[in-house]
């Protein structure tokens with residue numbers, strides 16, 4: 001009681017938090033766009049935090065595993081449901097103008113999204129569909145990282161070349177992704193499930209729900225947003241140097257599944 005009283009605003013670093021939105025343009029909706037990306041990254045961080053607690057647990061019980069999976073599912077539900085902020089909550093005309101000032105940055109460059117994948121499942125499940133079967137049994141992490149499915153996203157529709165968005169992302173993060181893949185090789189969620197609870201119906205049910213939310217439902221609602229703002233004839237996209245997103249974002253093309 002003799003020390004300074006802790007205040008709410010100091011505890012959660014409110015001033016710092018509210019100083020982290022710096023729109024690049026004058027369009028009011030850019031603030032909505034920035035904050036919603038930040039909210040998403042905070043939830044991604046919580047998801048990684050729950051996965052880390054499962055992976056590091058010295059005495060893992062089914063109860064703990066299920067409770068943490070429940071939390072992850074809850075966060076993903078919130079992300080899926082709140083995506084209306086992007087789908088309906090931006091003026092299209094504003095979006096199309098301010099996005100030109102933000103290129104080549106893109107949500108595609110979310111490292112936490114990739115880390116969630118790497119910590120959830122064996123790398124072999126994240127290989128591009130064309131090479132997945134061939135690399136299923138491979139022990140060569142570097143080779144697998146080379147063939148990760150998302151490395152064929154964000155490529156130019158006309159030439160098939162990697163965009164700057166993809167090049168810069170790879171340059172900054174591939175080392176981290178390779179290291180994390182090694183670290184989680186034996187303790188990703190899929191491995192933990194197989195080693196500890198392969199027969200548990202409740203665990204299987206939760207894993208299925210998590211898979212569905214992250215690999216189908218979130219991807220679909222995100223893709224619908226892209227379609228709302230960016231939909232054009234592929235020939236026009238080619239002509240303006242656009243990307244292959246129409247062939248990349250629909251979950252039916254990549255067919256990513258964490259747990260099988």
Ligand code: HEM
Pocket residue numbers: 036037040041086095106107108109110113150153154155165219222225226229230243244245248249
């Ligand atoms: C108006 C809103 C949005 C639009 C129009 C949009 C558009 C796109 C497009 C076109 C791509 C494919 C990459 C490319 O071809 O450039 C992409 C990928 C991606 N975006 Fe968004 N996005 C939006 C909001 C968000 C938000 C809020 C997040 C949250 C962090 C996000 C995260 C991602 C991720 C993680 C990918 C990679 C998905 C994958 O590999 O399957 N996006 N986005």
